[in-house]
């Protein structure tokens with residue numbers, strides 16, 4: 025296996041920040057892939073899954089954490105099947121999960137039109153878009169099950185946009201040349217999330233699912249090598265308690281907020297998956313972070329986050345920057361010939377619809393080269409003039425009204441009159457807990473779904489594929505694969521609450537809360553988060569290099585040390601305390617950030633969103649398939665021995681059958 | 692800009708609440724109201740004081756988590772805009788801004804500006820759902836829904852569940868919320884089977900926890916999702932329709 029090649033270091037390095045001092049190569053992982061053509065993998069696997077008799081299902085308790093598209097779907101579907109489901113989320117009600125904020129749409133290769141779409145084409149787009157660092161088999165499942173996702177979500181209440189003939193409407197998204205994105209105005213996530221949350225409500229009313237709101241997962245209980253429960257903190261009373269079960273499913277979303285200001289909801293965080301990692305679940309490709317090309321730029325110090333302007337806008341909007349540096353003219357006064365439509369010119373085949381990583385890098389390049397616009401010169405234009413001329417303002421309004429309103433609300437400017445100003449922002453994390461084809465992590469009994477996982481999107485996610493993966497995982501994958509695992513546990517009771525593994529995990533969580541409260545330093549947790557964000561933005565963003573990443577790791581270590589010496593958490597632990605919540609999340613980011621940078625340093629190639637300046641051809645990411653065609657799945661460093669403290673990089677080799685390896689080309 | 696903030700503080704559901712006065716001297720017009728609270732909290736933490744508990748998540752007007760009362764108006768001075776989208780530019784230099792939790796009998800205060808709005812979810816649990824199990828739905832392309840109906844359904848389905856309508860209503864009614872769901876599901880073909888049953892059970896649950904409609908329409912002005920006032924009529928229409936059908940009829 026070529027992965028092993030990377031170990032051939034000299035072993036003489038003493039620099040604690042050298043790659044050999046930071047990581048050691050672990051084992052090759054088995055993704056438990058069906059041994060058939062990827063196209064047939066899912067059918068084959070389902071055929072071989074063990075089943076649980078309907079009469080026995082009530083006897084199995086399953087914990088689902090998260091009520092986003094993945095979690096609400098998994099919980100509702102497992103509840104419908106008759107399992108005893110316990111659902112946890114830190115929100116007050118299920119519908120608030122971050123999925124609600126998704127805008128543009130959900131892909132599905134239903135191929136009802138004659139634009140030549142198909143499941144095979146969907147897989148090709150997904151695999152190529154992900155720059156060959158995801159699993160082909162998973163992409164097939166995504167396409168195959170994606171078809172009935174639309175049927176199901178429509179039936180349970182998502183009012184998808186319709187053409188005048190009454191059929192489902194579609195639009196195009198970046199990285200594809202067909203029109204397979206289903207949508208509801210600019211609020212697709214909201215409609216899907218509400219439908220899913222309501223389906224969960226139906227199970228709550230039916231008594232199959234029990235809802236535990238305002239509860240934050242802070243640890244996983246592992247006993248006899250199996251995940252057997254979780255420890256949560258009640259965010260209102262501060263009480264720490266355990267819940268045990270036969271299986272645990274984490275659908276806790278992405279970790280993009282590690283960058284401090286991203287397009288994610290303020291509360292989205294990495295703690296659930298990070299705690300799972302600390303208990304032995306491998307973390308896949310942490311450095312694969314998507315920077316979305318079209319977000320609102322930062323306009324002031326107190327701006328609390330970046331706001332996404334959906335990719336769907338690139339269907340009818342054209343991206344440009346002035347040809348002249350520091351052009352301060354009103355954009356409407358800049359004549360056509362002085363506008364540089366750089367995506368259209370550089371990538372004639374895909375134009376404004378190139379994949380996100382390509383668009384982001386090009387926009388960043390323009391801004392860094394001095395062609396940025398706006399008061400802080402940190403943006404480019406997204407212009408709807410041509411679209412409005414071609415289709416009329418009414419059509420544009422129907423397609424994007426809430427996005428235009430949102431932009432207007434936030435900036436005071438009307439996109440019908442003046443082009444939007446947009447800039448890249450962290451948006452999505454392709455990395456997440458490693459799992460096999462059955463969505464089971466390296467801890468048996470611990471499953472993962474949605475953005476918290478990995479697999480489908482490789483090194484770069486195509487727009488509108490994440491709502492799809494959340495729905496497919498939740499409704500049409502976990503309900504097959506979790507029972508297969510449960511079948512082997514028939515007759516076993518969930519772990520007793522007085523089991524030492526339970527009491528010890530509770531004690532660990534309580535001790536950590538206590539530790540956070542007792543530092544009594546001089547800065548609130550947000551102060552450290554902001555500093556961390558600055559490091560990540562500078563060294564681990566649209567382009568990365570060895571020197572910067574090495575420096576970042578040193579800085580993160582210093583910051584982490586400073587945090588535990590100087591963090592100030594006001595208030596007590598036995599009540600609602602948002603500072604304490606933030607502190608716990610920031611503490612986890614400070615650890616994950618190091619792993620993210622180590623992964624970026626380790627991965628000695630460019631792939632998708634991971635762009636290393638030392639690996640490029642003509643400004644495009646240059647993959648190294650000979651040495652890096654695998655998923656990195658990191659394990660916790662050993663506490664003692666010759667490799668103590670080193671991050672352990674396990675690897676799952678990736679093979680491509682249906683979509684042979686080739687360099688991406690969107691020109 | 693200088694702003695005086697009078698902020699509601701309350702330690703818990705049972706505790707006595709009070710307004711606390713703070714001054715912000717460096718507010719800027721483009722700040723949102725929540726960013727103003729961030730600024731205040733930053734200042735409080737620096738001074739070793741307990742920051743104000745308030746809720747938010749998406750900060751882009753879609754999740755419905757934010758929800759505070761500004762100078763007596765749910766979400767703030769601008770109509771149809773959630774707190775996270777309201778801006779300091781609505782105030783003048785030196786103005787006093789009173790920030791309180793959403794006021795409604797059915798929304799008990801949890802702490803400071805955070806209230807418990809799960810009552811709305813109980814209305815949904817009572818019947819705002821569609822009885823279709825995963826995998827059993829018919830092909831969505833074979834079911835035609837007119838463009839107009841899909842758009843109309845969306846007008847109602849846009850509700851973000853923030854509860855501003857309840858708070859704006861002198862009676863604390865949840866008609867706009869309940870009616871939006873009824874009007875939305877009325878247009879979804881698979882949801883027709885339980886139309887009457889849904890109306891009966893949702894309205895019954897609504898009346899159990901929330902007040903009667905005041906008929907003055909404050910709710911629609913406060914609504915960040917611009918749910919049309921017709922939603923209120925939908926409650927009565929769906930209720931009456933269900934009343935005319937025999938109790939054994941679900942559709």
Ligand SMILES: Cc1cc2nc3c(=O)[nH]c(=O)nc-3n(C[C@H](O)[C@H](O)[C@H](O)COP(=O)(O)OP(=O)(O)OC[C@H]3O[C@@H](n4cnc5c(N)ncnc54)[C@H](O)[C@@H]3O)c2cc1C
Pocket residue numbers: 089090091092093094095112113114115120121122123124125126127128129130131212213239240241242275276277278287288289292293295296332334451452473474475476487488489490491492494
């Ligand atoms: C602004 C924006 C727009 C987007 N638009 C699109 C789009 O148009 N199309 C598309 O395909 N994708 C889009 N995405 C991506 C997509 O929305 C997300 O990847 C997806 O919704 C994630 O869903 P999820 O179910 O995995 O997690 P989430 O929806 O993030 O849900 C996470 C859940 O986990 C719970 N949780 C997390 N941690 C804990 C814990 N420790 N304890 C208890 N509960 C916990 C939360 O309460 C929540 O319920 C967008 C993303 C953003 C940021």
Ligand code: FES
Pocket residue numbers: 746747748749750751752753754755756757758773774775776851
């Ligand atoms: S924070 Fe989500 S609507 Fe205001």
